[in-house]
Amino acid sequence: MNKHWVGLDFLRGIGLFFLLVMHSAFYYVSGLWDLDLENPPLIITIIGFLLMFAGLFAMISGCVHGISIHQLIHQKQWSPGQILRKKAVSGFFILVVAWLYFLFTGPGLAVFSARQMNNSILVEWILSGRWTGFNQERLLYIDSLVMIGSNVLLVSLIWLLLYKIKKLKPAVLLVVSAAVMILSLLRLPLYPVYLDQVRQGNWWSILLLFWLVNKNNPVLPFLAFGLIGSWVGLRLAEERSHKPIIRVGLILLLAGLILYVFLPDTMLQREIDLKWYSIMVTQLGLFLLLIIAALAVFDRRKLPAGPIGCLCRFFCRFSYAGLTAFFWESIVAALAWRLLAFAVPELRLGIGGALLFGLVLALMWGFFLVLWEKRKYAGSIEYFYGLVVSRLGRFSSKADKLLKGP
Numbered sequence: 001m002n003k004h005w006v007g008l009d010f011l012r013g014i015g016l017f018f019l020l021v022m023h024s025a026f027y028y029v030s031g032l033w034d035l036d037l038e039n040p041p042l043i044i045t046i047i048g049f050l051l052m053f054a055g056l057f058a059m060i061s062g063c064v065h066g067i068s069i070h071q072l073i074h075q076k077q078w079s080p081g082q083i084l085r086k087k088a089v090s091g092f093f094i095l096v097v098a099w100l101y102f103l104f105t106g107p108g109l110a111v112f113s114a115r116q117m118n119n120s121i122l123v124e125w126i127l128s129g130r131w132t133g134f135n136q137e138r139l140l141y142i143d144s145l146v147m148i149g150s151n152v153l154l155v156s157l158i159w160l161l162l163y164k165i166k167k168l169k170p171a172v173l174l175v176v177s178a179a180v181m182i183l184s185l186l187r188l189p190l191y192p193v194y195l196d197q198v199r200q201g202n203w204w205s206i207l208l209l210f211w212l213v214n215k216n217n218p219v220l221p222f223l224a225f226g227l228i229g230s231w232v233g234l235r236l237a238e239e240r241s242h243k244p245i246i247r248v249g250l251i252l253l254l255a256g257l258i259l260y261v262f263l264p265d266t267m268l269q270r271e272i273d274l275k276w277y278s279i280m281v282t283q284l285g286l287f288l289l290l291i292i293a294a295l296a297v298f299d300r301r302k303l304p305a306g307p308i309g310c311l312c313r314f315f316c317r318f319s320y321a322g323l324t325a326f327f328w329e330s331i332v333a334a335l336a337w338r339l340l341a342f343a344v345p346e347l348r349l350g351i352g353g354a355l356l357f358g359l360v361l362a363l364m365w366g367f368f369l370v371l372w373e374k375r376k377y378a379g380s381i382e383y384f385y386g387l388v389v390s391r392l393g394r395f396s397s398k399a400d401k402l403l404k405g406p
Contacts, residue, residue, distance in 0.1 A: 005236065006312065007294035012060045013318035015325060015363050022050050023107050024333045024358030030348035033072050033115040043351050052279065054144040056215045059229035060215070061148050065090075066233025069159050081158045086393035087156035091149045093388050097327065097381060098145030102138055107330045109137060136198075142208045145326075147217035151226035151402040156217070159230065162246045170234050174248070174395050177227040181284070184221030184277070187213045193270040213272075217224060228284060232291060242292050249288030256282025317369040324380040325365045333361055 026047055027031075035044060052376045065087065069118060072078040072086070108117035124132050147173040160178065197205040212219050232245055259278030298312055318325065336357075340347055368376075377383050 003236075005295060005299055006316065007296070007298040008060055008063060009316040009319040009324060010312050011050060011290060011294040013142035013315035013320075013322060015056050015060075016151050016322035017124065017315055017366065018050060019053070020325060020329050020362040020365060021355070021358040022047055023329060025351075025354040025362050026051065027108055027110075027117065027330075028337055028349055028357055029351055029354040032110070033112060041351065043355075049279075053283070054147060055222060055225040055280070055283050056287045056290070057144055058147055058151050058217070058222045058225035059232070059291065061151055062229025063233035063236070063291065065152055065155060066230030067237045069156060070237035073163065079368075080164060084156065084160055086389065087152055088384075089389050089393035091152035091156070093385055094145055094149035094152060097385075098143060098149055098321070101136060101145055101327050102143050104333065105327055106138075106143065109141065118316070120330065121271070123330050123334045126331065126338060140198075140206070140214055142211060142214050142216055142218045144217055144239075146211075150219060151223060154223055155226045155230050155303065158227065168234075170231055170240065170244075173207050173227060173231040173234060176223050177231055180227055181221055181224035181281075184224060184280070185221045187218070187272055188274070188277070189218075193379075215272075221277075225284065225287070228288070230292075232338065234296075242295070245288055245292055249285045249292065251285065252281055253289065256280070256285060301338030314366055314370075317366065317373060317397040321369055321372065321377040321380045321382050322383075323382055324377075325369070325379055329361070329365065332360075336361060341376045351382075 035041075057093065067085070069083055072083050078086075102120065104121050105123065106120045108123065111118055118135065118137055119127065119132070121132055121134075124130055145349040159168060162172060162176075190209060192214050194206070194209040197209065210218075228248075231358075235245065256278050258281060260275065263273075263275045263278055372380070
């Protein structure tokens with residue numbers, strides 16, 4: 001079955017939209033350093049939780065690439081080597097973009113102990129006029145794009161290995177996903193070991209461990225998100241029932257919530273402990289249910305007319321060209337802040353004002369994408385992604401989508 005799943009585009013698009021809102025809201029709150037993290041305002045807890053939603057993108061990416069590999073195997077009769085080449089080009093392209101993003105244009109890292117932001121090079125230059133070089137924390141930080149690029153490579157490799165040994169079945173994928181999630185408990189003892197190696201400057205150990213356990217979205221546990229997403233993708237591609245996905249989602253959600261309620265609250269301290277693990281389990285279940293809900297609402301014979309259809313198309317544009325908005329949003333936010341500060345030198349934003357600031361910028365990106373759609377998003381990162389993958393990887397569904405438009 002060669003079907004385009006609108007619900008996946010909608011969910012990824014709305015996720016990117018709110019990520020743009022949250023980034024700007026968090027980084028421009030006046031009095032950020034004076035927040036009581038032991039007893040924070042409810043809205044700060046919510047923002048902190050939403051900023052941890054990177055696993056949703058890992059799951060959707062795993063789902064989409066799972067469907068893609070299934071189509072390449074069964075409809076186009078590609079060999080495992082051809083598929084691996086295409087997915088390797090895709091994954092490495094994303095990793096290159098991720099490296100450029102976090103070093104040059106990405107958001108700041110809040111260092112509460114020093115009461116300052118560790119900004120990317122261009123954001124720091126815009127906000128303070130200082131030209132900073134690379135720093136170790138940003139070089140080794142595992143942001144959401146690194147996670148997605150790594151997952152494309154690892155999920156594809158696992159799929160092709162299972163296909164090679166004739167074990168590419170939904171039940172097997174679910175077991176592998178569960179095994180990786182259980183294995184992710186190793187991050188609890190390994191993260192302090194990694195920090196100790198950083199303090200000692202043991203670079204061989206650092207390079208071995210950082211992609212596995214470092215903040216913020218390492219292989220453990222986010223490979224499990226990608227794999228369980230690919231399990232969903234295989235079920236969709238084979239037109240299987242959604243009921244097992246709903247059951248697994250409910251079990252994981254309930255188990256994670258029980259753990260979360262009874263464990264000490266360390267979420268805003270960003271501790272890597274059992275509380276963090278409970279959040280990951282909760283999110284696995286929640287994201288599975290969100291995917292099924294989005295498919296149920298939007299994947300009908302015809303997209304609903306009226307407000308629902310308009311809303312769907314608005315957010316889907318962030319799925320089609322949202323990576324470009326994500327790449328540049330911190331630069332745009334920094335420029336907007338400088339303009340506001342120039343106009344109102346004593347400007348201070350509370351939590352509500354910062355949320356409004358982020359919402360306005362995200363809506364501006366949305367209306368910009370409406371106009372850019374008429375040009376087929378020419379010049380976007382997604383556009384060049386399509387060109388690179390289609391030439392080096394032979395075929396790109398992303399390029400085809402950009403040419404057709406949403």
